[in-house]
Amino acid sequence: RKEVEQDPGPFNVPEGATVAFNCTYSNSASQSFFWYRQDCRKEPKLLMSVYSSGNEDGRFTAQLNRASQYISLLIRDSKLSDSATYLCVVLNQAGTALIFGKGTTLSVSS
Amino acid sequence: GAVVSQHPSRVICKSGTSVKIECRSLDFQATTMFWYRQFPKKSLMLMATSNEGSKATYEQGVEKDKFLINHASLTLSTLTVTSAHPEDSSFYICSARDPGSPTNEQFFGPGTRLTVL
Numbered sequence: 001r002k003e004v005e006q007d008p009g010p011f012n013v014p015e016g017a018t019v020a021f022n023c024t025y026s027n028s029a030s031q032s033f034f035w036y037r038q039d040c041r042k043e044p045k046l047l048m049s050v051y052s053s054g055n056e057d058g059r060f061t062a063q064l065n066r067a068s069q070y071i072s073l074l075i076r077d078s079k080l081s082d083s084a085t086y087l088c089v090v091l092n093q094a095g096t097a098l099i100f101g102k103g104t105t106l107s108v109s110s
Numbered sequence: 111g112a113v114v115s116q117h118p119s120r121v122i123c124k125s126g127t128s129v130k131i132e133c134r135s136l137d138f139q140a141t142t143m144f145w146y147r148q149f150p151k152k153s154l155m156l157m158a159t160s161n162e163g164s165k166a167t168y169e170q171g172v173e174k175d176k177f178l179i180n181h182a183s184l185t186l187s188t189l190t191v192t193s194a195h196p197e198d199s200s201f202y203i204c205s206a207r208d209p210g211s212p213t214n215e216q217f218f219g220p221g222t223r224l225t226v227l
Contacts, residue, residue, distance in 0.1 A: 004153075043203050043218040044154065087153070097144060098205075098216060102153040 003027065004101035006088050012107045017078045021104045023071040023088030032091035033064055035073050037084045038103060044087055047073075078108045113137055114206050116219035123194055124227055131189045131222045133204030139184035140206035144216065145177075148201040160187040194226040 006023045013019050025033075033050040048055065050062040050071055061074040071088055088101040113136040123129055133143055141162045146154040158179055159167040166179035178190040187206075191198055201223050205216040 041201070041221075041223070043221045045218070046215055049215075096142075097156050097159060099156075100146075100154040102151075 003099045004088055004090050006101035006104050008102055008104060010105040010107055012109065013078055015078055015080060015108055015110050017108075018074065018076045019078060019106060020075075021073045021086055021088070021106075023073075023101055025069050025071070025088075025090045025099075027090070027093055028066075028069060029093045030090045031093075031095065033071050034089040034091075034098075035060075035062055035071075036087040036089050036100075038087055039084050044089075044100075047086070075106075078106075080108050080110060082106060083108045114204065114217045114219040116204055116222050118222060119220060120223045120225075122225045122227065125195055126193055129191045129194055129224060131191075131202055131204075131224075133187045133189070133206070133219050135185045135206040135208075135217075138206075138208045138210060140187075141184060141209065142207050143181060143187040144205045144207075145179065145187075145189050146203045146205065148203060148221075154203065157189075162187075191224065194224070196226045199224055199226045 003026050011019055035047040036044040037047045038044040048057050050064045052064055054063045059076045063072045085103040085105045087103045090099045115134045117132045143160040145157045147157050148154045156169050157172045160179045160181040162181045162184050168174045176192055181187040201221050203221040205218045207216050
């Protein structure tokens with residue numbers, strides 16, 4: 001089983017749609033979780049951290065289910081500028097390095 | 111937010127040559143930097159963890175004699191791809207952890223796209 005698994009997509013949605021991405025991780029001892037965004041041929045940038053109680057940042061909502069080792073990202077009212085690859089990222093057990101999923105590609109069209 | 115720079119952004123070289131990539135943290139001191147590699151449509155793969163003043167820690171399957179890492183100061187780490195071959199062509203990205211960040215956030219450099227002919 002891969003350490004971090006994501007549905008690669010692509011997800012093709014119209015503007016204004018709500019879209020959800022899922023991610024699972026294999027190491028139950030993982031402590032920190034993140035969603036990064038990567039635009040084509042660019043470096044990843046932190047979108048948001050994911051907290052146990054779930055957290056929201058504007059149109060973005062992240063959820064964590066430790067029992068299922070499952071992380072989600074919900075994007076409401078999608079914008080054209082949301083088109084990118086969304087990376088599910090887990091801090092390894094030692095707390096020393098980030099483990100990246102392959103990413104889920106989102107394409108928002110008008 | 112914190113800024114990490116990388117140089118060069120793009121390099122094309124002949125097979126057999128060595129290429130050095132620099133990673134700098136511009137507004138914070140980073141005792142630890144990370145080097146990743148990303149092939150097209152693949153995830154970022156950690157290659158090594160660079161520790162200031164000590165030897166880098168390499169991930170399994172990464173040849174330390176081929177990918178030389180030097181972390182000589184708190185703001186600079188270098189990755190040298192020695193005797194590069196076409197299969198080394200990839201997107202190399204460094205990151206640095208800001209010790210002042212409460213969320214363990216790592217800041218990424220803009221990446222270096224290496225093409226070996």
